[in-house]
Amino acid sequence: xxxxxxxxxxxxxxxxxxxxxxxxxxxxxxxxxxxxxxxxxxxxxxxxxxxxxxxxxxxxxxxxxxxxxxxxxxxxxxxxxxxxxxxxxxxxxxxxxxxxxxxxxxxxxxxxxxxxxxxxxxxxxxxxxxxxxxxxxxxxxxxxxxxxxxxxxxxxxxxxxxxxxxxxxxxxxxxxxxxxxxxxxxxxxxxxxxxxxxxxxxxxxxxxxxxxxxxxxx
Amino acid sequence: xxxxxxxxxxxxxxxxxxxxxxxxxxxxxxxxxxxxxxxxxxxxxxxxxxxxxxxxxxxxxxxxxxxxxxxxxxxxxxxxxxxxxxxxxxxxxxxxxxxxxxxxxxxxxxxxxxxxxxxxxxxxxxxxxxxxxxxxxxxxxxxxxxxxxxxxxxxxxxxxxxxxxxxxxxxxxxxxxxxxxxxxxxxxxxxxxxxxxxxxxxxxxxxxxxxxxxxxxx
Numbered sequence: 001x002x003x004x005x006x007x008x009x010x011x012x013x014x015x016x017x018x019x020x021x022x023x024x025x026x027x028x029x030x031x032x033x034x035x036x037x038x039x040x041x042x043x044x045x046x047x048x049x050x051x052x053x054x055x056x057x058x059x060x061x062x063x064x065x066x067x068x069x070x071x072x073x074x075x076x077x078x079x080x081x082x083x084x085x086x087x088x089x090x091x092x093x094x095x096x097x098x099x100x101x102x103x104x105x106x107x108x109x110x111x112x113x114x115x116x117x118x119x120x121x122x123x124x125x126x127x128x129x130x131x132x133x134x135x136x137x138x139x140x141x142x143x144x145x146x147x148x149x150x151x152x153x154x155x156x157x158x159x160x161x162x163x164x165x166x167x168x169x170x171x172x173x174x175x176x177x178x179x180x181x182x183x184x185x186x187x188x189x190x191x192x193x194x195x196x197x198x199x200x201x202x203x204x205x206x207x208x209x210x211x212x213x214x215x216x217x218x
Numbered sequence: 219x220x221x222x223x224x225x226x227x228x229x230x231x232x233x234x235x236x237x238x239x240x241x242x243x244x245x246x247x248x249x250x251x252x253x254x255x256x257x258x259x260x261x262x263x264x265x266x267x268x269x270x271x272x273x274x275x276x277x278x279x280x281x282x283x284x285x286x287x288x289x290x291x292x293x294x295x296x297x298x299x300x301x302x303x304x305x306x307x308x309x310x311x312x313x314x315x316x317x318x319x320x321x322x323x324x325x326x327x328x329x330x331x332x333x334x335x336x337x338x339x340x341x342x343x344x345x346x347x348x349x350x351x352x353x354x355x356x357x358x359x360x361x362x363x364x365x366x367x368x369x370x371x372x373x374x375x376x377x378x379x380x381x382x383x384x385x386x387x388x389x390x391x392x393x394x395x396x397x398x399x400x401x402x403x404x405x406x407x408x409x410x411x412x413x414x415x416x417x418x419x420x421x422x423x424x425x426x427x428x429x430x431x432x433x434x435x436x
Contacts, residue, residue, distance in 0.1 A: 021239045104375075115376060143391035150383065150392060151365060154372025157322075158333060165368065173361035174368060181395050 004042050006032040008056055011049040012098035020050060020102060050102050051110075057099020058112050064089055064203060065121065071199045075128040076183055077191055080175050082121070083152055084195035085203045087166040090156065100156070119149045126182070134187035144182055151178070168194065222260050224250040226274055229267040230316035238268060238320060268320050269328075275317020276330050282307055282421060283339065289417045293346040294401055295409055298393050300339070301370055302413035303421045305384040308374065318374070337367045344400070352405035362400055369396070386412065 010031030014023035025046060029039040043049045064085045072078035089096045103114045123145045129135045135144075151174055159165035175193035183191055228249030232241035243264060247257040261267045282303045290296035307314045321332045341363045347353045353362075369392055377383035393411035401409055 019239075021237075115379075140391065140394065143395050146383075146388060147369060147392050147395040150372035150376060151369040152372065153376055154368035154370065154374075156372075157375040158368060158371055161333075165364075170364060173358065174365050176358065177361050177365040177396070177399050181398060 003032070003034055003038055007034065007039055007042055007049065008052050009095055012053045012057075012095040015050065015053065015098040015102060016094050020046075020105065025049075053095055054099040054102045054110060057096045058103070058114065060089065060093070060096050061086060061100070061114065067203065068199055071202070072196055074134065074187075074190070075125045075132070076134060076179075076187065077196060079122065079125045079148070080179075080191065080193065081195050081199045083171055083175075084168060084200050087155070087171055088168075088200065088203060090159070091163060091166050101160070115149070115153060118152070119145065122148045129183070129187075134184055135182060136184050139181060144178075148178060148182075168200075171195075221250070221252055221256055225252065225257055225260055225267065226270050227313055230271045230275075230313040233268065233271065233316040233320060234312050238264075238323065243267075271313055272317040272320045272328060272330075275314045276321070276332065278307065278311070278314050279304060279318070279332065285421065286417055289420070290414055292352065292405075292408070293343045293350070294352060294397075294405065295414060297340065297343045297366075298397075298409065298411065299413050299417040301389055301393075302386060302418050305373070305389055306386070306418065306421060308377070309381060309384050319378070333367070333371060336370070337363065340366045347401070347405075352402055353400060354402050357399060362396075366396060366400075386418075389413075 007028065011023070011028045013031055014028050017023075023046070025039060026036060028049065029036045032039070043052065065082045068081040068085055069078045072081045090100060091097075100114060103110055103112065123141070126135060126141050126144055130139070130141065135141075155165045155170065155174065164170060172194040175191075179188060179191055179193060225246065229241070229246045231249055232246050236242075241264070243257060244254060246267065247254045250257070261270065283300045286299040286303055287296045290299045308318060309315075318332060321328055321330065341359070344353060344359050344362055348357070348359065353359075373383045373388065373392065382388060390412040393409075397406060397409055397411060
């Protein structure tokens with residue numbers, strides 16, 4: 001892991017633990033095992049570090065969603081699978097988690113708005129699903145969209161105090177409740193609320209890096 | 219409005235606008251139209267002000283939920299009505315909004331955990347509803363409970379950037395989506411996703427105080 005990467009990971013660890021405002025640059029350089037001079041060689045300010053964490057997380061989240069889109073057998077299943085792989089990564093990877101939270105901060109103006117992107121992804125998926133006749137005719141697309149986005153955002157928010165909200169069983173329960181409104185009875189029989197095993201396991205176990213970075217901080 | 223009350227409202231306004239960390243005591247006393255000495259006569263620290271805002275919001279939220287419980291015609295309708303009156307108050311009353319957010323802060327240890335109380339309220343309601351035969355037999359109570367709590371928490375979290383998430387139409391759409399899983403077809407015909415008009419209007423228009431306090435701050 002190069003210095004810049006170690007700094008991003010250590011910054012993510014600090015933002016995740018203390019929040020942006022209370023995270024200290026001295027703690028971040030120490031956590032990466034480098035001098036404060038080395039930190040300033042790579043990043044001018046704490047805001048620049050936060051932007052790097054956020055951009056790294058955004059890149060990872062987009063890659064996960066694209067992976068699910070490509071590998072899942074249907075649009076609705078891709079949506080379910082995306083939610084599972086994103087939740088998995090939010091639990092496991094401190095850079096993804098910290099970057100996502102930074103993106104949600106009200107005060108903060110970022111180039112991407114991940115909630116807005118997720119909303120548009122859900123909306124497009126439901127439109128594709130309806131075009132394929134897999135959504136029941138009485139379904140109100142906009143209500144389904146906001147319910148899915150609201151519920152997944154809530155699970156993520158609640159997980160900041162209790163990680164279980166982003167566990168696979170918790171998300172599976174959510175899809176059990178929502179899918180009967182979102183899919184025709186026939187489409188429903190082909191959907192797996194727990195996600196497609198091959199898609200979820202392909203995002204693999206936690207990378208070795210976070211554990212190493214964590215040890216350096218502790 | 220007495221001085222203590224004016225200070226609580228001004229503190230709520232500052233926490234709502236700047237967040238707890240960046241809110242300044244000088245701004246809070248100015249917003250209440252009092253000296254900093256008067257502020258310190260009532261509150262030793264910013265933490266004490268935050269505790270007062272939170273306790274005032276908690277009291278208000280409990281009163282709203284009790285009101286809905288008493289006036290609504292069935293347990294499930296009381297749950298729907300509670301969500302509407304609480305959302306209405308989160309939109310309208312800065313003390314309720316700021317107190318609720320303070321209660322959700324990870325770093326903060328409060329005597330009450332409003333999300334936990336809401337979770338237990340939803341769980342009890344669904345149990346009562348099942349006992350009255352108004353929940354479909356295939357429903358998994360725990361999955362319904364976490365879906366309702368996750369979705370309502372998400373709407374609240376998303377509303378911090380866009381108030382529309384807590385509008386009456388948005389919440390009505392959420393209940394349209396969730397209720398078919400939560401109620402038998404017969405019970406469903408008697409439920410109003412938009413809330414019971416008499417219960418919601420009884421919590422009344424916005425009190426005059428917030429506008430006055432706001433003017434003093436601006």
